[in-house]
Amino acid sequence: MSDAEIDRLERVVGLVLKAGSVTSTAVLALGLLLTLAIPSFAPAQTITRVGLFVLLLTPVSRVVASVVEYTRDRDWLFAAATFAVLAIILGSLLIGVLR
Amino acid sequence: MPISPLLALALFLMGSVAGVLGALLGLGGGVFLVPFFVLVLHMPMHMAVGISLTTVIATSSVVSAGTAGRHLMNMRLGMTLEVATTAGALAGGIVATTLSARTLQGLFGIVTVATAVVMLTRLERRNVRPIDGGTHLGRLGGRFYEAESGCEVVYSVRRLPLGLAASFVAGSVSSLLGVGGGIIKVPALNAWCGVPLRAAAATSAFMIGVTATVGAFIYFWHGQVVPSIAAAAVLGVLAGSRAGFAIGARARAKWLKLLMAGVLFVVSGLMFMRAVS
Numbered sequence: 001m002s003d004a005e006i007d008r009l010e011r012v013v014g015l016v017l018k019a020g021s022v023t024s025t026a027v028l029a030l031g032l033l034l035t036l037a038i039p040s041f042a043p044a045q046t047i048t049r050v051g052l053f054v055l056l057l058t059p060v061s062r063v064v065a066s067v068v069e070y071t072r073d074r075d076w077l078f079a080a081a082t083f084a085v086l087a088i089i090l091g092s093l094l095i096g097v098l099r
Numbered sequence: 100m101p102i103s104p105l106l107a108l109a110l111f112l113m114g115s116v117a118g119v120l121g122a123l124l125g126l127g128g129g130v131f132l133v134p135f136f137v138l139v140l141h142m143p144m145h146m147a148v149g150i151s152l153t154t155v156i157a158t159s160s161v162v163s164a165g166t167a168g169r170h171l172m173n174m175r176l177g178m179t180l181e182v183a184t185t186a187g188a189l190a191g192g193i194v195a196t197t198l199s200a201r202t203l204q205g206l207f208g209i210v211t212v213a214t215a216v217v218m219l220t221r222l223e224r225r226n227v228r229p230i231d232g233g234t235h236l237g238r239l240g241g242r243f244y245e246a247e248s249g250c251e252v253v254y255s256v257r258r259l260p261l262g263l264a265a266s267f268v269a270g271s272v273s274s275l276l277g278v279g280g281g282i283i284k285v286p287a288l289n290a291w292c293g294v295p296l297r298a299a300a301a302t303s304a305f306m307i308g309v310t311a312t313v314g315a316f317i318y319f320w321h322g323q324v325v326p327s328i329a330a331a332a333v334l335g336v337l338a339g340s341r342a343g344f345a346i347g348a349r350a351r352a353k354w355l356k357l358l359m360a361g362v363l364f365v366v367s368g369l370m371f372m373r374a375v376s
Contacts, residue, residue, distance in 0.1 A: 006170075006174070006175075007168070009174060010167045010168050010170070010172075010174060011167065011168055013163075013167055013174065014163070014164050014167025014168055017160045017161075017163050017164035017167065017308075018164035020160055021157065021160040021161045021164060024157070024160075024333075025157070025333070025334065025337060028329075028330040028333055028334060029330070029334055031326070031327070031330060032102075032107060032327055032330040032331055032334070035102060035327050036102070036103075036104050036107055045326065045327065048326040048327050048330050049326045051326070051330060052153065052324070052326045052329055052330070055153060055156055055157060055160075055329075055333065056153070056156065056312055056315055056316065056319070058156070058160050058308070059156060059159065059160065059308035059309040059311075059312045060309075060312060062308075062309075063181075063309060066174075066178060078175060078178060078179075081178050081179050081181075081182050082178050082181075084182045085178065085181045085182055085185050085309060088182075088185040088186055088188075088189055088313060089185065089309070089312060089313055089316070091189055092188075092189055092192065092312075092313040092314075092316040092317050093316055095193070095316070095317055095320060096316060096317075096319070096320030
């Protein structure tokens with residue numbers, strides 16, 4: 001893997017993490033403030049829940065982005081490693097579905 | 100636990116304090132957050148762990164978004180070790196749901212004592228590592244520019260199986276106790292695998308987000324992660340760690356570590372007492 005490819009991967013991953021953390025923080029703050037200000041307002045809890053999911057999906061998205069990048073670079077060893085991580089995360093999701 | 104303005108404020112403040120301490124010490128805030136929740140708010144242990152894991156994810160994402168592009172975190176090493184941390188987190192999360200709060204609190208006490216001891220033994224350790232010449236990067240090695248010495252640090256990764264084993268343990272501990280697990284990975288990567296401390300810390304911070312996500316999903320499905328409670332804690336930790344990084348540039352690391360080791364001994368004692376009471 002060349003330095004240019006490593007640079008691009010770091011940039012892509014950095015962007016995904018930044019977008020996810022900014023979005024989730026904003027949505028969580030909005031949801032929490034609405035929940036506190038207007039307790040009877042049902043959508044407020046949905047907004048908080050969406051914020052939580054964006055937070056949880058941020059690291060998952062950067063793993064997906066890495067799988068894509070490594071596959072694109074034909075770096076099969078690391079494509080396989082990141083894919084294994086993705087499979088384990090899906091396993092933790094599956095536990096919930098099976099319950 | 101229904102959310103009220105007072106509870107939200109308490110969660111935010113505790114999150115902030117944990118975030119400041121975490122940023123100053125290079126730990127996640129979880130090791131402080133879980134005892135705060137359990138001892139002060141009387142939150143059920145499993146809920147405290149689940150909520151704490153969501154703050155670990157937030158910290159990891161924010162810190163790694165900041166260090167990305169500086170080559171400090173070693174993504175190839177990180178993604179290799181993540182196979183072990185996430186597997187550990189899955190195992191730890193499944194086991195945690197079968198353990199009693201009391202057992203988890205006892206485990207927490209043990210891990211915090213160990214954390215304090217590790218911190219005390221590394222008091223004189225400096226973050227800057229002398230550069231040995233002629234190092235080959237190998238498949239997992241890395242290089243980064245170090246401002247202190249004005250040099251490029253080049254390193255290779257040795258004893259990968261030990262790194263993988265430590266990562267698996269760190270992942271299980273993360274899910275069991277709601278911490279990031281950096282306290283296990285960073286010394287292991289540094290001492291056993293030859294990764295410079297800064298690179299080890301940045302790589303660990305990168306890995307804990309994915310690791311904590313696996314645990315957080317498991318606690319979430321068991322109804323232990325209440326979104327509004329998580330929201331208040333996450334916002335507090337993010338605000339606190341921001342402040343912590345600003346203070347951290349000026350504080351004396353040695354006294355900080357001594358102070359925190361003291362705090363950890365107290366926290367550990369309290370969690371043991373809670374476990375046996």
